[in-house]
Amino acid sequence: MRAGDGLCDEAAVGVLVEEGPRYVGELLEWGARFDRDANGQPALGREAAHSVRRVLHAGDATGREIGRVLWERVRALPTVRVVDHALVTELIVTGGRVEGVVFSDREGYLQEARAAATLLATGGAGQVFRETTNPAVATGDGIALAYRAGARVADLEFVQFHPTALNRPGAPRFLISEALRGEGARLVNDRHEAFMARYHPDADLAPRDIVARSIARESDGTRGPVYLTLAHLDEAYVRRRFPTIDEMCRGVGLDLAHDFIPVGPAAHYVMGGVDTDDWSRTSLPGLYAAGEVACTGLHGANRLASNSLLEGLVFGARAAVAMREPPRAAALKADRIVARGSWLTVRDDHHTRGSASQLRGAGLHPSRLTADAVRDLMWRSAGLFRTRDDLQSAVRALDRAQAQAFEPGLEGWRLRNLVTVAGLIARAAVRREESRGGHFRADFPTRADRSWRVHIVDEIGC
Numbered sequence: 001m002r003a004g005d006g007l008c009d010e011a012a013v014g015v016l017v018e019e020g021p022r023y024v025g026e027l028l029e030w031g032a033r034f035d036r037d038a039n040g041q042p043a044l045g046r047e048a049a050h051s052v053r054r055v056l057h058a059g060d061a062t063g064r065e066i067g068r069v070l071w072e073r074v075r076a077l078p079t080v081r082v083v084d085h086a087l088v089t090e091l092i093v094t095g096g097r098v099e100g101v102v103f104s105d106r107e108g109y110l111q112e113a114r115a116a117a118t119l120l121a122t123g124g125a126g127q128v129f130r131e132t133t134n135p136a137v138a139t140g141d142g143i144a145l146a147y148r149a150g151a152r153v154a155d156l157e158f159v160q161f162h163p164t165a166l167n168r169p170g171a172p173r174f175l176i177s178e179a180l181r182g183e184g185a186r187l188v189n190d191r192h193e194a195f196m197a198r199y200h201p202d203a204d205l206a207p208r209d210i211v212a213r214s215i216a217r218e219s220d221g222t223r224g225p226v227y228l229t230l231a232h233l234d235e236a237y238v239r240r241r242f243p244t245i246d247e248m249c250r251g252v253g254l255d256l257a258h259d260f261i262p263v264g265p266a267a268h269y270v271m272g273g274v275d276t277d278d279w280s281r282t283s284l285p286g287l288y289a290a291g292e293v294a295c296t297g298l299h300g301a302n303r304l305a306s307n308s309l310l311e312g313l314v315f316g317a318r319a320a321v322a323m324r325e326p327p328r329a330a331a332l333k334a335d336r337i338v339a340r341g342s343w344l345t346v347r348d349d350h351h352t353r354g355s356a357s358q359l360r361g362a363g364l365h366p367s368r369l370t371a372d373a374v375r376d377l378m379w380r381s382a383g384l385f386r387t388r389d390d391l392q393s394a395v396r397a398l399d400r401a402q403a404q405a406f407e408p409g410l411e412g413w414r415l416r417n418l419v420t421v422a423g424l425i426a427r428a429a430v431r432r433e434e435s436r437g438g439h440f441r442a443d444f445p446t447r448a449d450r451s452w453r454v455h456i457v458d459e460i461g462c
């Protein structure tokens with residue numbers, strides 16, 4: 001509740017806390033292999049904003065282990081038909097109800113899958129930003145699909161920027177997990193001084209948004225890079241505990257146990273998403289959402305480290321229960337307000353006349369709209385430090401981009417999704433005139449509970 005900066009949905013937190021152990025137990029029964037200590041007890045890790053060690057882990061690839069177990073279970077069920085390499089391009093909506101999906105199959109042919117209940121589990125949207133830890137598939141498709149079909153989306157201004165992605169020119173921005181700092185790794189500036197205690201009492205284990213902005217400020221102040229160092233820790237333990245990160249570092253010529261590892265912030269997790277109730281129902285009957293694509297409100301304005309996999313486990317299981325009941329729409333929760341009117345979207349005459357130059361000014365060239373240009377714009381305008389002017393010009397540019405014709409085919413379709421999700425994030429960020437969790441407005445740097453302790457929902461046509 002503290003890490004979520006005053007905006008965690010208490011009911012959703014209650015569900016996670018009450019039901020989490022049951023589903024973790026089920027995973028263990030099904031053969032999940034988490035690390036154990038010398039006495040055979042579960043080895044628990046600690047990450048930012050945790051007051052105790054609480055994280056089960058499988059080396060440094062816990063999600064992969066959970067995925068392995070679940071995948072084996074699904075594969076063994078004769079009633080499940082799996083269609084590999086299918087890209088969902090549209091939700092089928094009839095009379096306000098979702099009745100399945102249109103997808104492009106592995107050969108590129110469009111197919112339909114009709115269903116009484118459809119679950120979106122399409123993951124996050126980190127690819128909307130130039131710097132991200134997310135895989136290439138995290139383009140926010142589920143958010144765009146649901147929004148275009150008329151579902152409510154919520155809290156999209158809240159993006160978590162992970163403080164420590166590898167920051168080495170030419171190398172991929174892979175994640176240097178927070179668990180390293182949980183085990184004693186320290187952030188240092190280019191004079192090799194530890195600096196986090198100057199920014200927050202919890203120093204290296206302060207909440208993610210604070211560490212991310214502190215790194216950016218320290219780097220600006222010293223005009224040099226920021227590093228993570230593990231050189232004071234036991235080398236054998238470092239290599240045993242973090243084999244994947246060790247190998248990735250080696251791949252770019254760095255030694256995790258001895259070298260100063262250059263790190264910097266990158267978009268990591270979207271707290272917002274398709275608005276769901278505590279049973280993963282969306283505002284459209286027949287449509288459900290679970291995992292990172294959903295906004296249960298559980299994470300508030302800033303996700304507590306390690307809660308995402310648990311959320312997928314608990315709310316995915318809850319979706320399965322709800323999907324067996326007759327479809328019905330989720331009611332709007334009491335602490336949500338729906339954004340109405342066009343005050344966010346600047347559609348005045350000046351805008352229409354000046355559109356081409358505004359697009360260019362924002363770095364989106366009208367005749368050469370590319371995913372990279374959108375990502376770059378979002379990193380500059382809706383990244384770690386946001387202001388009204390930057391966000392408004394991004395919203396204008398993205399609105400104009402959205403109105404353009406996209407190339408036919410999957411590439412154009414993905415670009416359109418990216419523009420839709422980027423526009424929703426930028427619009428939500430310009431609207432919230434305060435700073436909270438992952439959302440930092442340099443022009444409104446404090447939290448303002450009286451006006452803003454609410455989740456804000458967008459709906460098409462509002």
Ligand SMILES: Cc1cc2nc3c(=O)[nH]c(=O)nc-3n(C[C@H](O)[C@H](O)[C@H](O)COP(=O)(O)OP(=O)(O)OC[C@H]3O[C@@H](n4cnc5c(N)ncnc54)[C@H](O)[C@@H]3O)c2cc1C
Binds near residue numbers: 063123124141142175
């Ligand atoms: C590097 C990294 C480390 C992390 N570490 C942790 C951690 O230690 N603990 C933790 O709790 N969380 C962690 N997270 C966050 C967590 O991994 C994600 O939030 C979580 O995996 C999301 O799960 P998901 O099932 O919602 O989506 P995903 O696991 O992302 O799966 C989404 C799937 O949907 C598919 N898809 C997307 N669009 C379409 C479409 N249009 N049609 C068909 N399929 C589509 C994708 O290809 C993908 O297979 C980490 C994230 C990253 C990037």
